Amino acid sequence: MNLLKSGTILGYxxxxxxxxxxxxxxxxxxxxxxxSFFGPDGRLGxxxxxxxxxxxxxxxxxxxxxxxxxxxxxxxxxxxxxxRKLQVRHRLFLALxxxxxxxxxxxxxxxxxxxREATISLGYVGDSVFNxxxxxLMMMLGFLFAWRMRIWVSVLAVVVMEAGxxxxxxxxxxxxxxxxxxxxxxxxxWQMAGQPHP
Numbered sequence: 001m002n003l004l005k006s007g008t009i010l011g012y013x014x015x016x017x018x019x020x021x022x023x024x025x026x027x028x029x030x031x032x033x034x035x036s037f038f039g040p041d042g043r044l045g046x047x048x049x050x051x052x053x054x055x056x057x058x059x060x061x062x063x064x065x066x067x068x069x070x071x072x073x074x075x076x077x078x079x080x081x082x083x084r085k086l087q088v089r090h091r092l093f094l095a096l097x098x099x100x101x102x103x104x105x106x107x108x109x110x111x112x113x114x115x116r117e118a119t120i121s122l123g124y125v126g127d128s129v130f131n132x133x134x135x136x137l138m139m140m141l142g143f144l145f146a147w148r149m150r151i152w153v154s155v156l157a158v159v160v161m162e163a164g165x166x167x168x169x170x171x172x173x174x175x176x177x178x179x180x181x182x183x184x185x186x187x188x189x190w191q192m193a194g195q196p197h198p
Contacts, residue, residue, distance in 0.1 A: 015089050015093070018093060019093070019096060022093075022096055022097065022100050022136075023100075023133055023136065025100075026100045026103060026133065026136065027129050027132075027133060029104055030104065030107055030129045030132055031129060033104075033107065033108070035107055035126060035127070035132070036128055036129070037129045037130055038058070038129075038130050039055065039058030039059075039130070039131070040054075040058070040125065041055075041058075044130075045058070045059035045060065046059060046060045047059055047060065047061050047062070048061075049062065049063060050196075051063055051064070051120075051169045052195055052196060054123065054125075057124070057126070057127045057128070057131050058127070058128040058130075058131055059128075059131060060131065060134045061134060061138075062131070063165055063168065063169045063171070064135075064176075065134065065135065066138075066161045066165050067161075067165070067172060067173040068135040068136075068138035068139045068142065069138050069139070069141060069145070069157075069161060070142060070158050070161055070172075070173045071099060071102075071138075071139045071142060072095065072138070072139040072140060072141060072142020072143035072144070072145070073142045073143070073145065073146040073157065075091075075095035075098065075099070075139065075142075076091070076095070076142070076143045076146035076147055076154070077146065077154070079091035079095065088147055092140065092143055092144070092147075095139065095140075095143050096136065096139075096140065099135070099136050099139040099140075100136055103127070103132045103135060103136060106126070106127065106132075107126040107127055111180075112124060112125065112126050114180060115180070118180060118183040119176065119179040119180060119183070119188070120170075120171065120179075120192055120195075145157065162174055169194065170190065170191040170193075170194040171191060175187060175191070179191075
């Protein structure tokens, strides 16, 4: 029994070490890509609620943090369907790798330019490393939320976050994916109408 317990503890230590390594590797790659840790102004900030601000995607959290929580819930659902036999921690690690991969791609010139051309993120310069790591953490929180909650609660949470962000900032994960893959002029016009006037 003691051996089992120590093996389990050792397993979790390796798991935590692997998570830390992914965060460190993601940060290191982004820094090598020329991303700044706290954004162009180098200022530490915890929240930026204005998606039109140059500080959006530079602070710890912003309205798009909810999209990353939704990522986690969707990843949990995906791996529950496709890899249910894997332990939850292994499924979480797969989701972590996918989210980290997306963060690296999202902050590449290819996707940054695509955001500028096709979405309302006209002045998007990419995420700060700090914000990018926060996005990954938000995904993990969403995954763990879905793991502990009943399916209907997770579905309701996704609907509330998506609808809430659509009403609040006229953007959410669904609209973001649509506009990134196949822009719709009517959606962009509606979103741009929410831009505050100087």
